[in-house]
Amino acid sequence: MDSRIFDTSDFRITEVILPGVAEPKDLLIEERFLSKPKNGEVILKVEASGVSFAERAMMRDKYPGMPEFPFVPGYDMVGMVVATGPEVDPSLIGKRFAALTKTGGWSSHSLVCAADLLYIPDDVDPVAVEAIVVNGITAWQMLHRKAKIKRGQTILVLGANGGVGTILSQLAIHAGVKVIGAASPRHHATLKAQGIIPITYNDVKFSENVRKIAPDGVDAVFDNIGGESISRSFGLLKSGGTLISYAIAFALDLNKSVLLSFLILLAKLFLLNSLPNGRKAGFYDIWSGKGEAEFKTAMKEDFSQLIKLLQSGVLKPQIAAQFPLANIREAMELAESRTTYGKIVLTP
Incomplete structure (x- = not known):
């Protein structure tokens, strides 16, 4: 389809x-008509x-960098190119790509910057790729x-x-x-089946249970909780170990600014990283370096590796569950239950 004869009536879209x-x-x-794709x-x-x-977090107005209400959520998406704007190779039409966008994915069609597309081979299931x-x-x-893990580590x-x-x-x-x-006991059998040693995340003997498995400490901790969990996680590292914080789940239901919680977290990580004990601590932000050539290169390289591992x-x-976009309310009710194992996926 030539973008010069693009007709918006072909793209009456549904969005959340x-x-x-x-x-x-x-x-x-x-529902609305989608505007024509612009340059790129x-x-x-x-x-x-x-x-x-x-x-x-966005539903609570607690996600740093989120747009002003109202907007279309959806952090990422998988789909097929059906139209291109000026200065975009029209041969992309009919090919499948993923895109990491922060918002806009909960829609039947979405405008995406062509430079941000991540290629997907035809023989891969879009639902699996979304995960x-x-x-x-x-x-x-x-x-x-970040952690630069090595064989034999814990x-x-x-x-x-x-x-x-689950992917990590x-x-x-x-x-x-x-x-x-670490997970709720309801998930322990599934974790074991995947070769993971399960422990209960809110057990009063949490640290003791980790030490039984790794007496000298672990080589890395990946912490999505934040708050008081950070000090506990850092204390479980062996010398030379790395703590990576990547979310602040504890702050979702607190009646205070998530930005303040985030700044406190960053300050704590900075102080821990400054201690002369051979351990490291930091926060992972998937958008760090956006706009730089290295950022896009890393995205494409890393996603390509993931696709190969998926194909093999x-x-x-x-x-965890698959819902039609029209059933978004049910999907979010399930997400809010905090009982799922894996990814909730939305399809047309």
Whole structure:
């Protein structure tokens, strides 16, 4: 399709609107005509998007850098290019890509910058791919670019049943790393089946239980909780170990500014990292370096590695549930229950 004869009537789209601070029942489903793609843009016909911690935080107005209400949530998406704007190669039409966008994924079609597209081979299931876009890139980069894990090491993964935790654990095991996974007891059997050593995250003997498995401490901790969990996680590191914080789940339901909680977290990580004990601590931000050539290169390289592992069967994305976009309220009710194992995926 030539963008010069693009007709918006071909793209009457359906999208989910987050109108303000909301509960799942307050989400709106609306239709409109999509505007023409501008220079450097394409239109993706969305085949899969997902629910993540980010959307739950946005519904509470507690996600740093989120746009003003109202807007269309959806941190990432997988879809097929159906139209291109000026200065975009028209041969992209008909090809499948993923895109990491922070918002806009909860829609039947979405405008996306062509330079940000991540190529997907035709023989890969879009639902499976959706589980490795933001979650997979986050897991890969934390393991290999931040913690720089090595075969024979031991790591602790908090939220091992989550979208990031399930992928991170699989990647670590594939790399020859022992994984201790913290989750609710309801998920322990599934964790064991995947080769993960399960422990209960809110057990009063949590640290003692970790030390029974790793007496000298662990080589890395991946902490999605924040708050008081940070000091505990740092204390479980062996000399030379690394703590990576990547979310502040504890702050979701607190009646105070998430920005303040985030700044306190960063300050704590800075102080811990300054201690002369050979341990390191830091916060992982998937958007760090955005706008630089190295950022896009890393994104494409890392996503390509994940696709190869998916194609070879090494990665087996855990899909907690799959909902049509029209059932977004039910999907978010499930997400809010905090009982799932893996990723909630939305399809047309």
